[in-house]
Amino acid sequence: MTMAEAGGNGADVLLDVANISLSFGGVKAIRGVSFDVQKGEIRAIIGPNGAGKTSMLNCINGFYHPQEGTITYKGRTRKQMRPHEAAAQGIARTFQNVALFKGMSTLDNLMTGRLLKMKGNFFLEALHLGPAKKQELAHREFVEGVIDFLEIQTIRKTPVGRLPYGLQKRVELGRALAAEPELLLLDEPMAGMNVEEKEDMSRFIIDVNEEFGTTIALIEHDMGVVMDISDRVVVLDHGEKIADGTPDEVGKNQDVIDAYLGVSHD
């Protein structure tokens, strides 16, 4: 694994998380965790329930503000970043519990995902004239590409609230992809899916990574999937990092095995 060997060599690092600590009142969700994500890799974050994985993603895209530590993204170090700033810099994500816009169609959810790429001109839009109309069409074309890629053509006009869970997860991935992100954060993209759906989703994730060159950080409980698709894995437990390396290395790590023994998770 050349990826793992390159770790720490600053050249290709897209995201560097250093000494992050986050607590809610008395609860320490993250304790001094450091790791990096390199350009073009699929980086998995694993760990038992309550390990602090989701909190870590929330720190990365500016939703939580860690009390300690720094986050360096594309060479710029920020102590605090607002979610919309993270979005503007090319970070997109999906949520552990699907967070789609329930009242809108699949197409509109994806178009909304692309919002930041659109330029605003209130009056032209109110009149639906020239550039505003052209812009809608251009973005529609891109979004249709994402729809084809994810094979969700048939549910284009369906309100997403009516879709089954597995498809909702897929639409949510689509919404994130519509933003053409450089860094894609996926929080348990396969939770609650059956084997077939998991296979589809794994394929999409690998394709996104390979075809668009998108860097991906994902949280996943299914170890089989993690071993299959990720380049490197970081393991959290009780807010601390207990291992970091290739799937093979991590799988053999005694601390990891201990952390997972006796801890119930699905």
Next chain:
Amino acid sequence: MLYREAGQFKASYAADQAIFPITQDRVAVIAVLLIAYLGVPFIQGDYWFEAILLPLLIFALAAIGLNILTGYCGQISLGTGGFLAVGAYSTYKLMTAFPDLNILLIFILAGLITAGVGILFGLPSLRIKGFYLAVATLAAQFFLVWLFNKVPWFYNYHPSGNIEAPPREAFGFLITGAEATPQVRYVVILIFVTLLTLAAKNLVRGRIGRSWMAIRDMDIAAEIIGIRPLQTKLLAFAISSFYIGVAGAMMFSMWLGSVETEAFQLFVSFDVLFMIIIGGLGSLLGSFLGAGFILLLPIVLTNLFVGGLGFTANFAKHVEFMLFGGLIIFFLIVEPHGLARLWQITKEKLRLWPFPH
């Protein structure tokens, strides 16, 4: 002609994104517009205009305004009456302070002033939601009505406390004041309502509308996509208030002619809220259906019970309250998308008829 989508294949995304992608819808809208512009103005008799058509258009406009804020952006407001009053009183002040200013321009200015006031009262929406926001807008309602009542400057120190619209012309037609014919006033209001409805349609189906709905449906996800909650909500407050302000301007100057703050009390806020609940939250068509329903139901009931069956007017009023109450509960629980959604379901059924599967 059958209502069919099948067979109408859209060869381009442009065709699919047209304002009315289905031919029959387009035809229906054009037919309604033709009747509204070329037929209705020749109706004789003031009753139809004063009791039905003018209030219908004006309240539909106010309902569109509230629907933008509540139905599309998810921010509940009980301040509609207050915002209508801002539109009315700023129109009055502008008409009397600048007698030479074009009256149509005054309507726009009144809308802009109301938009400013809307932004001000929308500021708390960054911090508070739902019930608490409703209470904050209720405060706006009471404050604004109190203000126009208590500060004589707003009604030019008139002893009665009333404001009265002076006569003004546009394009050679008298459109305000006692001498303006209802037909002319109707056409002017219709033009405003048509253009503003079109603009609202374009906004809600594009970038801005999606950002509103995103905030409404899942504000956390919206923020992570890059939507700024405060700006987005304030834009909704501004545009919503603009529509309501223009409606208030017309209500005062082209429909009632003379008003006092009594006309803008809390019950008006509720009336408009009921219009969008019954008509359909997040639907422009619903704003018209709801306005029509709420305005026509009392008239129909009075005619039926008092005129037809000989009951007292009081009885008709009570039936009206009960019906409204029941319907609002029905729509809130069973069909939050209102009459517009029922209409859409009918259309979906028709699309497949007579082969339901």
